[in-house]
Amino acid sequence: METYSAIVLSLLIFVPLAGVAILSFIPRSQENTIKTVTLGVASLVFILSVPMYFAYDISNPDMQFAYIANWIPNWGAYYSIGVDGLSLLLILLTTFIMPLAVIASWKSVHFHVKGFMISLLLLDAGMVGVFCARDMLLFYVFWEAMLVPMYLIIGIWGHEQRIRAAVTFFIYTMAGSLFMLVAIIYMYFQTAAVVVDGTVISNHSFAIQSFMALQLPYDTQVYLFWAFALAFMVKVPMFPFHTWLPLAHVEAPTAGSVDLAAILLKMGPYGFMRFCISFFPAVSEQYTPVIIVLALVGIIYGALVAMVQPDAKKLIAYSSVSHLGFVMLGIYSMNIQSWQGAMLIMVGHGISTSALFLMVGLLYDRRHTRLIEEFGGLWKVMPVFSVIFMIVCLSSLGLPGTNGFVGEFLVLIGSFNSSLDHARLYATIAMLGVILGAVYLLWMYQRIAFGEIKNEKNKSLKDLSLREYALLIPFVLLIFWFGVYPKTLTDKTEATMQKNLKSYKTAIENVKTTAPGSEMKKNVNNLQVK
C-alpha cells in the first residue's frame, strides 16, 4: 500500500508517456493496433487511479500520495506531486474521461490516427500533472505542455474552421498564461532559500508552500493576483474572455470537446482555489465583487446566448459558460457549502457536458451536421439514444436526482448565506439562470428527439452500437450516483476545504487587524537568508 501511495501519481503521469513511446514504434498503418494500445494505456491509467478514491484519507486535509524528487535543485525546483481534497476528484475525472475519449474517437478520426492518439495520451499526462503539481515550475510546465496537444487536436483533426479555432484557443490561453509566468517568476525571486542540513541548495524555491509563505506589499499582490486571475479567467472561461470556447468546441473533434469541457475548463476554477485565493487572500477578498459580477453575467448571458444557437455544439458550449459561472460564484462566496457545491458542479459538469458532446458527436458521425434543425423525431429511429440524451439533458439542467442539482443547490445555499455584501442579491440573480437552463436544453431536446421525422436522411439512422452503448452507460451511472448519493463526493473534499477556508479567514482577519493601507513587512527570514 505504501508503495502504491508513493508511486501512483507518477504512474498516472508516466504511463501515458510510456504509451506514447510504445505508439511511436508501431507503424502508422496499423491503425487498429494503435487504437487498441491507446485504449489499453488509458484504461490502465484509470484502473490505477481508482484505488486512490478508496485509499484517500478523508480526515487528512493535507497532501496525500505525495512524492518528491530532485528535478533542478539549483533553482529550487522539485518534482513534487501530491493530491488533496481540491484535486482528488478532478484527477479521477481526468482518468475516467480519457478512455472514453479514446472510444469516442474510434471511428470518427480517419487520418493520422497515430498522431491523434499520441496527442491524447500527452494531453492525459499533462492534465493529471497540472492537478497534482506542488511545485510552481512543474505546474507551469504541465500547464503549457497540455496546450500543445490540445492545439494540435483542434488544428489538425477539427472541422472546417479548425485553424482559426486552434489559433484563437492558443493565443487566448497563451496570452493569459504568460502573465501568470511573469508573476511566478517575480514571486520566485521573493521566496526563501532552500536549506537542507544547513547548506543552502538554492537561493529561492518554486514550492507552492514557499509561495504561500510570501508576505508581499499589498499593491504588488494586486498585480500578481490579476496576473494569475487572468490566466484562470480565460480558462474558466469567464465573461468577457469566453469567446474562444464556442469556437474551439465547435471545431474540435468530439474527443477534443470532451476533454476541453470535462477537464481543461476545470483548471480555471482549480487555479482560483489553489493559487489565487491561497496566495492572495486579501486581494481576493477585495476583488470578490468583480469576480462575482462577472460570474453572474456569465450565468445569465451564457444561458441567453445558448437559447438562440442553431448549432448544438455551440449551444452546449454556451451552457458551459453558464455552468462555470455557478462554479465561480460558489468559489468566491467563500463558505463550505458554496465550495462543496462548486466542486460538485465541476465534476458534474465534467460528466454531463462530456456526455452531451459525445452524443452530439454520435449524431455528427451519422449525419455530418450539428445543426439542430436538421434533426427531429429521432426518438422513433433511435429510442435508446433519445432516452440517454434526455437523461443527460435533465442532469445538465439540474433536475433533482441527477448530479446537476446538488451542486447548484449547494452553491446557491452557500452564496445566499455568504457573509459578502449583497450576497442575497447575487444568489437571487443566479437562480434566474437555473430556469433559463431548462428553457434552452428542453428546447434543443425537443427539436432533436420529438416530433415527426421531417428529414428523409434521418429515417435510416441507426440506434446506438454496442461500442457507443458502452461509451455512454458509465456517464448515466455516474449521473445517478452523484445525484442520489453526493455524500460520497463531498466527504472527500470536506477536510481540505475546511482547512483552506480557515486559513483564508485567518489571513483576512490579520489584514483587518493591521491598519488599513499599511504595507506588510516582507518576511524577515527571507532577508536573512539572502
Added chain:
Amino acid sequence: MNPTYYELAWLIPALPLFSFIFTVLFTQKYRDLTAFISVAVVVASFYLSIRVTMEMLAGAGSAQMLNIQWIPLGKALNVSVGVFLDPLSVMMLIVVTTVTMLVHIYSLGYMKHEDGKSRFFSYLSLFTFSMLGLVLSDNMLQMFIFWELVGLCSYLLIGYYYTKKTAADAAKKAFSVTRAGDLGFFMAVVICWGYFGTFNFAEIQTLYGETTEFLARIFPFLIFFGAMGKSGQFPLHIWLPDAMEGPTPVSALIHAATMVVAGIFLVARAIMIFAQTPDTMLWVAYIGGFTALFSATIAVAQHDIKRILAFSTLSQLGYMMLALGIGGSIGLSNTSNGHAGSDLALMGQTAGTFHLFTHAFFKALLFLGAGSVIHAMHTNNIWEMGGLKSKMKITVWTFIIGTIALSGIPPFAGFWSKDEILALCMEVGTVHGYILFGVALAGAFLTAFYMFRLCLVAFWGKTPASAHPHESEFSMTFPLIVLATLSVFAGLIGNHDIAHTLNITSYAAFLNPEWNHEAVFHLSIAGISVLVAGLGIVSAFVLYAKRPAEWTSEAHDPLRAKLGKLYTHLENKWYIDEVWSWILNNILFRIAAGCAWFDRHIVDGSVDLVGFMTTRFGLVLQPVQSGKLQNYILVVFVGLLFVLGFLYMKVPGILAQMIQ
C-alpha cells in the same frame, strides 16, 4: 412481533420505484408483463396505505418513520429524507394510491394496443413513486426534489405521443411554466435555510414568527409562487389545458387528481406558516378566487371535452386555494367574527384539503369517462358526439354522477366540500370573505352550467352517422364504477352530524385530532349554493336540451349568438396564451438574440480587433526588418546619438568624462 404497517410505510413509495427500475431495465420488450408488474405493485401500495390509515384511525399518531442522511456537511447542512406520516399525508396517501390504482387498471384497457405500453406503465410507476415521495415529506427540500420529479413525469407523459408536435410543445410548455413557478419554491428553500437553518415545516413554523427580515417575511409568498405553477393558478395556468395532449388516463391521474393538487398540498402543509402573514394569505385567496371564476368562464365556451374538464380543474383548484387563503387571512393572533385566527386557518386547511379529497375522485371519474367516450368516438369535440346515453350506459351514467358531484348537488361529494368553502367565506366575516363568497357562488353557477352543457351536447341528441360507439371493456368501466361510488359517498365524512350518525371519524376530526372543531354547516348557505347550481343546470337545459341533429360543430353553439363578441374572447381563453407567447418571443428571445449579436460582434469583435491591430502593427514595423545591413547601422547610429543626447541633457559633464 410483527412490524406495524407504519414501519412498512416506506414500501409505499419504494415499491413503485422498484417497479420503475425493474421494468425499464428488464421488461421493456414484454408489454403485458410491464403492465402487470406496475399494476400489481400499485395495488400493494394501495393496500399498505389502507392499513396505515387504519392504524392512524386507531390512534397511532404522527411519526417520522425513516431518516436517511442525504447531504451531510458537518453541522452546517444536514439534509435528510424520510417518510413522514401525519393525517394530512395519510389523507394524500389514500387519494394518490386510490386514484393511481384505478388509473392503472383503466390503462390496461385504454392503452391495450399501444406500442409504447411498456414505456407508459414505466412512466406511471415513476410518477407514483415521485408523488408518494412528495406527500410523505416533512421537509421542504425533500418536497422540492419530488416536486421536480413529478414535474418530469408530467413532462414525459404529456409528451407520450412525441411525434405529435402539439404534444411535444405542450410537454415543453408544461415543464417550463411549472419550472418558472418552481423558481419561487426553490428560492423559498434557499431562503428558508438561510434564515431558519432548517427545512422542517414544523421547525420553520416556530422560527418564522420571530423573524422580521424582509426576505424571510416574503418567503411564504415564494412558496405560493411554486404552488401557483403546479396547481395552475392564474397567470401560470396556461400549461394545464395544453397538457391534455397526453393520454387521457394521465390527464385523470396527474392533471386532475394528484400532481396538480401538489400546490394545494404544499400550502396546506405550511398553513401555520402562511397564516402568520395575512397579506400573503389574501393574495392566495384572491388569486384562487380569480382563477376559480376566470377558468370557469373559459370552460363555458370550449368544445374539446378534455379541455372543458381541464378548465374545470383549474377552477376547482382555485376554490381550494381560495379556501386556504381566506381561512388564513385573519392572522393567527387576531379574531374575527368570534373565531380565533388559528381556528379559521385550520378551517381553511380542512375545507381546502377536503375539496381536494372529493375533487380527486369525481374529477378522475370525469376524465376517465371522457377517455372512454373518446375511445369510442375517436374525437374530442363534443359537437361531434351525441346520443351516447343509450349506447354507453355505464360511461354516461357514471359521468353524470361525476357531473352532479362537481356541480354541487347534495348529497354528492362535491356538494359537501364546496359548501364548506362557501360557509368558511361567510364565517370569516370580513369584507374579503363576502367578496369571495360572491365569486365562489358565481363560479358555482358557471360550473353547473358548463358541465351540463357538456353532458347534454355530448350524450343526448343523435349519434353521428359515421360513428359506432360501444361500451368500453370491463377494465375501463370498473374504475368508473368505483370512482362513481366514491363521488356519491366520499363527501359524507365532511359533515359532522352524518359522520356521527354513521359512527365514523369525520374529516375534520381526522385531519386535526387535537382540534375539537367541526366543519360548519349552514342550511341557508347550502340552500343558496344549491339554488345557484340549479340555475346553472336549468340554463344549460334551456339552451341545449333539444339539440337538433344539425348542430354538428362548434359554430352552432347557441350560446355564441347570446354572448356575441364575449363568446370569442372566452373561446380564445382571454388571450392569455397570446400574451405569454408575445412576452416570450418579443422580450426573452429578443434579449437572447441581442446577447448573441453582442457576443459575436462586440466581444468577439474586439478580440479580433486586437488581433488585427497586432498584425497591422507588425506590418508597420515590417520594413524595419529589411535585411539591409546599412539600414541597421543607420538605426544603431541614430540610436546612439539619441542616447548620447539624453545623457548630455541629464548628466552634465558626462560627455567630457567619456572623451577623456
